Amino acid sequence: DQQVKQNSPSLSVQEGRISILNCDYTNSMFDYFLWYKKYPAEGPTFLISISSIKDKNEDGRFTVFLNKSAKHLSLHIVPSQPGDSAVYFCAASRDTGNQFYFGTGTSLTVIP
């Protein structure tokens, strides 16, 4: 049972434009969300996070938006750069337990 879903396996964007990656979750108890970036043959690296008490968090070119009523979060990358080409995973956790639940990932390609 996949509690965190990324329904777009891949996304292609022109350099300089905005990339929007989406993530949906089913468990209303989730209250902390993260995005990870993964290059081939490497482990995931942390990108940005958001707590459920917020609806937006920014870090440079990366912004995460959270819509709790829709159980949806998105990652915006502006402007997109070729080095952003990677697989992006969203993950969620709740305040009890010790587990992050990961989505299946979206492969982003930024075309120069």
Add this chain to the structure above:
Amino acid sequence: NAGVTQTPKFRILKIGQSMTLQCTQDMNHNYMYWYRQDPGMGLKLIYYSVGAGITDKGEVPNGYNVSRSTTEDFPLRLELAAPSQTSVYFCASSIYGTGTSLRYEQYFGPGTRLTVT
């Protein structure tokens, strides 16, 4: 500061063989985790540890065992390898777990690609 290191990087096992995947972190993190990633899937938690001497099952623990005798090391043991265990295995660590009011990201190792034939 090497972060999280995993050995080996690649391994091919025959059905029924056993092996241990090694994981070491040098960040003095209390929490350590083992995940597997199958093609086209997200990461699934196998086992985790909240400190030396304490381990617990995650979402997919069958066929695996772990131990945590030190803060730094968290080896994953496969006793009787099966083709269903063909996967990429990631070890991770974090300073706090998700079950606290302080949430921190996990730091991942580079992974071990295991094939069981």
